[in-house]
Amino acid sequence: MPRQHASGFALTQRQAAVILLAPFLTVYAVFLVYPFFKGIWISLHDWNLMAVAFNPDAKTYVGLRNYERVMWGRNITWGALASPGFQIIGLIGVLASAFLYRTGRAGKVTALAMGIATLLLFVLPGFHPGEGGRWYDRRFWPTVGNTILFVGLAVPGVTITAMLLAAALDGETRAKAVLRTLFFLSQVLSVTVVTLIWQIMFSPRQGLIANLTQLFGGSPIVWLTAEGFAMAAIVIATIWWSLGIAMILFLAGIQDISKDLYEAGALDNATGAKAFWYITLPNLKRTITVVVVLQIILHFQVFGQSHLMTSGGPNDTTQVLVRYIYQTAFRDSELGRASAMAVFLFVIMGGFSILQFVLGREKDE
Amino acid sequence: MSGVTLSNVIKKYGDVQVIHGIDLEIENGEFCVFVGPSGCGKSTLMRMVAGLEETTSGGITIGTRDVTRLDPSQRGVAMVFQTYALYPHMTVAENMGFGLKMNGVPKPEIAEKVAEAARILKLEPLLERKPKALSGGQRQRVAIGRTIVRGPEVFLFDEPLSNLDAELRVDMRVEIASLHKQIGATMIYVTHDQVEAMTLADKIVVLRAGRIEQVGAPLDLYRDPDNRFVAGFIGSPAMNFLSGHVAQGALSIPALKDVPALGLRLPSDGTKVELGIRPEHLQIDPDGEGFRLDLIEKLGGISYAYLHAETGERLIIATDGESDLTDEMDVGITFNPARAYLFLAETGLRLR
Structure with a gap:
């Protein structure tokens, strides 16, 4: 009897899995899957936030009109040299990835990813309004450009700084442990605190940086309102803020390298910088890939730094995509158009997520 | 070079x-x-x-x-x-x-x-x-x-x-x-x-x-x-050691009934010593006594016999591969005294 009773409560592995996963799946569906599809659905409507809030029927289906109004314009033409700077770099990149793949210096996936990225760099800036034409939304593409510039500066900045710090702070001394903690500490601060700290740092009157420039006889830069410096200021604050995680990942990667290799290196006359270049760096390849892709995904979503430090200014030079989406949706109440931009951002980040997934599975050649 | x-x-x-x-x-x-x-x-x-x-x-x-x-x-x-x-x-x-x-x-x-x-x-x-x-x-x-x-x-x-x-x-x-x-x-x-x-x-x-x-x-x-450590470390299986002492100018090894003269100058009475003999320099005497054969491993070319003395000390003896010895026999051992070594128990130094 007791045996039958017990079997009545026994779950198969599958049932147990379903029950244990159910809470997560419910939350995931309600707060992520549903809003995601709702967002796409909104992007296909002319949807004013205020109007729809008061009258749920005050929306009209417009198909892909929102996407057109955000990304396209009147009389848009394409020229191979419309934006020579980007397009030449893009062209060189395409050729370089083909060359690297042919000579076997880059793997298939790496070459393909690099090829696609540089091809886009060649194709996309070629679009421009022809005679008498104009973009429907003059601010969108410059905002995308600013975001890419921000990512392009912050990601290498974080990666290189974090890697050098990790190499310097790898070790068992107490001082190194303390410094590791200190460098990681900035990571736990909220964006509000970080931007406040750096606003003070960049302040032309009492800021540390201004004091230093004055000490050496320079005149202080008004970082946050000077067109050439505002983006740099945001990037610097961001690097300081997001150094910690990258540093920890690099430390883990470095500690994974067998000490024997450095001893073999010492016998082969590869010590110090040579050891870093010939032994540490090649063995960190995987960690570098992970860090770079994670940082790209993270920094495409930049919002707080731009919003709190410069309000997108001066002259829109630090306006970034998420902040533009936010303003379009909640200041201008254009929820449909904002959703279309958000879908655009999703496509970019989805692309990088897939890239990371593929690179993570790629076996070493 | x-x-x-x-x-x-x-x-x-x-x-x-x-x-x-x-x-x-x-x-x-x-x-x-x-x-x-x-x-x-x-x-x-x-x-x-x-x-x-x-x-x-x-x-x-x-x-x-x-x-x-x-x-x-x-x-x-x-x-x-x-x-x-x-x-x-x-x-x-x-x-x-x-x-x-x-x-x-x-x-x-x-x-x-x-x-x-x-x-x-x-x-x-x-x-x-x-x-x-x-x-x-x-x-x-x-x-x-x-x-x-x-x-x-x-x-x-x-x-x-x-x-x-x-x-x-x-x-x-x-x-x-x-x-x-x-x-x-x-x-x-x-x-x-x-x-x-x-x-x-x-x-x-x-x-x-x-x-x-x-x-x-x-x-x-x-x-x-030179000493007990090297003697025990070099050679495989390792050298066997039997402990004993010097009594009235002669060697007394409890595990052995009669101790052959080694021709060495012995230290003073009462000094504790160890007698070392390699497995390959020991022979089993099937008609003898004093040792119990626990186990014999027959590898074909060679056999290893695992013995213990009445004192509890263990010995390994290398013997003929096709030996007809069997487990659980009572046996004795013989050896050539010239092939035996004597060490001071305390320092491990060899007595020559």
Whole structure:
């Protein structure tokens, strides 16, 4: 009897899995899957936030009109040299990835990813309004450009700084442990605190940086309102803020390298910088890939730094995509158009997520 | 090519001294094996020769150069690591040529030397592979190839065979021996396996707890050990020891009914001693008594009999492979007194 009773409560592995996963799946569906599809659905409507809030029927289906109004314009033409700077770099990149793949210096996936990225760099800036034409939304593409510039500066900045710090702070001394903690500490601060700290740092009157420039006889830069410096200021604050995680990942990667290799290196006359270049760096390849892709995904979503430090200014030079989406949706109440931009951002980040997934599975050649 | 001289070499980690003033002379072209149980300091001593561990005091000379304070790369040594320590991101050829590349040797010369080493070690078909795509034995050969390419004055091997399976270990042992014949350079080889030591060495250095117990040619150590430790360490299976003492100017060994005269000058009465006899120098007397045969392992060529005395002491005896002895017999033992050794129980020193 007791045996039958017990079997009545026994779950198969599958049932147990379903029950244990159910809470997560419910939350995931309600707060992520549903809003995601709702967002796409909104992007296909002319949807004013205020109007729809008061009258749920005050929306009209417009198909892909929102996407057109955000990304396209009147009389848009394409020229191979419309934006020579980007397009030449893009062209060189395409050729370089083909060359690297042919000579076997880059793997298939790496070459393909690099090829696609540089091809886009060649194709996309070629679009421009022809005679008498104009973009429907003059601010969108410059905002995308600013975001890419921000990512392009912050990601290498974080990666290189974090890697050098990790190499310097790898070790068992107490001082190194303390410094590791200190460098990681900035990571736990909220964006509000970080931007406040750096606003003070960049302040032309009492800021540390201004004091230093004055000490050496320079005149202080008004970082946050000077067109050439505002983006740099945001990037610097961001690097300081997001150094910690990258540093920890690099430390883990470095500690994974067998000490024997450095001893073999010492016998082969590869010590110090040579050891870093010939032994540490090649063995960190995987960690570098992970860090770079994670940082790209993270920094495409930049919002707080731009919003709190410069309000997108001066002259829109630090306006970034998420902040533009936010303003379009909640200041201008254009929820449909904002959703279309958000879908655009999703496509970019989805692309990088897939890239990371593929690179993570790629076996070493 | 040159010999290696250690003079009063000491290594301390903080307050803990692990190498206690070692003096050693390794001749040019000699194959010298450091052997001892784990923790005896043999690896540390070799790493001090390599420069991977700092020498706390004393001096190390290679050839005529004092290398005590030189960087590892300037000492003219090359090393094979236990884990091989191949650079995983480089091909076999790059691994072998890396040392020369770092020392600014021109590419054609590197390629030539790598090709030469690959020929010696039969690595030519593998030159473009990465270490991951190699078997254990192949990795081992690449690690050796890397040292050959460097053309060092002294080759160092740090337990190079311990990660290989038994069969491959024998093959590689033979290869290393023939490599030494071919190249003729000074080699230092660390192992805890006394079979490797016996088969490879011109000179064995037996270490224990950071001190040299004895230095000598393999068979000299086997025939003429200085103390109980060396006697027990060299030879396989290990020497048997029976404890006893000196009573009224004669030897008294409780496990043995009658003790043959060893022809030695015995110490004073009451001194505790140990009688050592190798398994291969003992014979079983099936009609005798005093010992119980617990188990006999018949390996075909040879058999090992495991006995215990009435005193509880255990013995191993090597005997005829097709022996008709069986388990659980009561037997006696006989031996040639000239083949027996006597040690002071307290210090382990041999009485001659």
